[in-house]
Amino acid sequence: MSALQAAVLGSGSWGTTFAMVMADAGCDVTLWGRDEAVAREVADERRNAKYLPGVELPAMRATTDAAAALSGARVVVVAIPSQVARRTLEGLREHVEPDAVVVSLMKGIELSTDKRMSQVIAEALDISLDRVVVVSGPNLAKEIATRQPTATVVACPDEANARLAAEACSNSYFRPYTNSDVVGVELCGAVKNIIALAVGMGQGRGFGWNTSGTVITRGLVEITRLGRALGAQPETFAGLAGMGDLVATCASPLSRNHTLGKYIGQGMTLDDALVATGTTAEGVKSSRSVLELAQKHGVDMPITAGVVAVLYEGMSVDDMARALLSRPQKAESAAD
Numbered sequence: 257m258s259a260l261q262a263a264v265l266g267s268g269s270w271g272t273t274f275a276m277v278m279a280d281a282g283c284d285v286t287l288w289g290r291d292e293a294v295a296r297e298v299a300d301e302r303r304n305a306k307y308l309p310g311v312e313l314p315a316m317r318a319t320t321d322a323a324a325a326l327s328g329a330r331v332v333v334v335a336i337p338s339q340v341a342r343r344t345l346e347g348l349r350e351h352v353e354p355d356a357v358v359v360s361l362m363k364g365i366e367l368s369t370d371k372r373m374s375q376v377i378a379e380a381l382d383i384s385l386d387r388v389v390v391v392s393g394p395n396l397a398k399e400i401a402t403r404q405p406t407a408t409v410v411a412c413p414d415e416a417n418a419r420l421a422a423e424a425c426s427n428s429y430f431r432p433y434t435n436s437d438v439v440g441v442e443l444c445g446a447v448k449n450i451i452a453l454a455v456g457m458g459q460g461r462g463f464g465w466n467t468s469g470t471v472i473t474r475g476l477v478e479i480t481r482l483g484r485a486l487g488a489q490p491e492t493f494a495g496l497a498g499m500g501d502l503v504a505t506c507a508s509p510l511s512r513n514h515t516l517g518k519y520i521g522q523g524m525t526l527d528d529a530l531v532a533t534g535t536t537a538e539g540v541k542s543s544r545s546v547l548e549l550a551q552k553h554g555v556d557m558p559i560t561a562g563v564v565a566v567l568y569e570g571m572s573v574d575d576m577a578r579a580l581l582s583r584p585q586k587a588e589s590a591a592d
């Protein structure tokens with residue numbers, strides 16, 4: 257049987273790593289990116305020094321020619337920053353095969369529409385949501401690129417398409433679990449970045465593990481509350497895409513969101529922190545769209561509101577902590 261043909265759109269850290277995961281799973285992979293030098297280096301030298309320094313990649317094609325990358329691809333993986341997904345995909349729509357399954361690796365919510373990435377993909381490519389699969393879990397690219405073991409969630413309303421995507425990425429170090437709760441899985445991925453910003457802010461300010469444990473736990477409640485209001489399944493939040501990814505992102509210095517939050521907690525301006533962090537930290541922009549989404553649905557998200565206030569309204573981390581702790585007393589509930 258011939259290998260499953262796959263195209264990965266986005267040659268940054270996660271796109272390149274996921275191309276490696278699929279190549280190691282036996283797929284015939286082409287990586288597409290806008291940077292000619294990166295494409296040449298991946299194809300000719302099996303390296304992507306800018307995003308994955310020191311990593312030796314398996315054999316794969318790499319190109320800046322989208323038509324060539326997408327021609328014949330049964331699985332199309334999207335790994336670009338959330339805020340540019342719509343316009344990038346609209347430009348590539350004519351090249352996507354009519355039977356392709358499209359996989360989102362993106363963990364963000366679109367500003368201005370407050371839509372999840374599966375919704376953005378379906379609209380931009382004019383395809384049904386049944387053909388859009390979401391992959392999300394504790395998946396720090398730089399660990400996976402050295403083939404360290406991890407698992408993930410592969411969610412789609414169509415079970416066969418979820419299974420196809422899971423088979424395309426299943427290998428000896430990467431274990432996918434299928435799920436049909438796309439809303440829950442996507443919200444977990446987007447909101448955990450905001451919670452990681454908050455944890456980083458506290459750590460940068462000099463607060464210890466009690467503060468981090470509190471923010472992570474109450475952060476999970478906040479994600480769950482939004483998810484329930486939007487129709488997600490409560491079990492998803494205790495799973496790999498929820499608790500699993502919160503732990504990885506909030507604890508690891510490899511997380512860009514956590515790192516950026518730490519810089520802010522140490523007193524850097526947002527502009528300086530963005531430059532110091534370098535690559536994509538989705539929570540910075542998605543904090544505003546998530547807060548807006550929560551307000552539209554009447555959901556209280558105090559940590560997210562605090563992150564927005566610190567990033568965009570000049571609130572100090574000390575004042576954010578004071579505001580969170582001075583809220584009215586209530587009984588603890590893991591879901592509310």
Ligand SMILES: NC(=O)C1=CN([C@@H]2O[C@H](COP(=O)(O)OP(=O)(O)OC[C@H]3O[C@@H](n4cnc5c(N)ncnc54)[C@H](O)[C@@H]3O)[C@@H](O)[C@H]2O)C=CC1
Nearest residue numbers: 267268269270271335336340362363395396397535536538
């Ligand atoms: N890096 C990680 O560990 C993980 C990242 N993700 C998610 O994957 C998505 C992509 O993130 P990364 O690969 O980490 O970001 P990155 O910053 O490493 O790479 C982003 C890539 O997108 C490209 N890009 C930017 N604007 C573009 C445009 N207009 N058209 C085409 N390409 C464009 C950049 O050139 C770069 O190659 C994000 O939503 C992120 O939250 C999810 C799980 C793990």
Ligand SMILES: O=C(CO)COP(=O)(O)O
Nearest residue numbers: 393394395396511512513
């Ligand atoms: O989503 C991630 C790990 O699962 C990556 O987190 P960062 O985008 O914060 O680096």
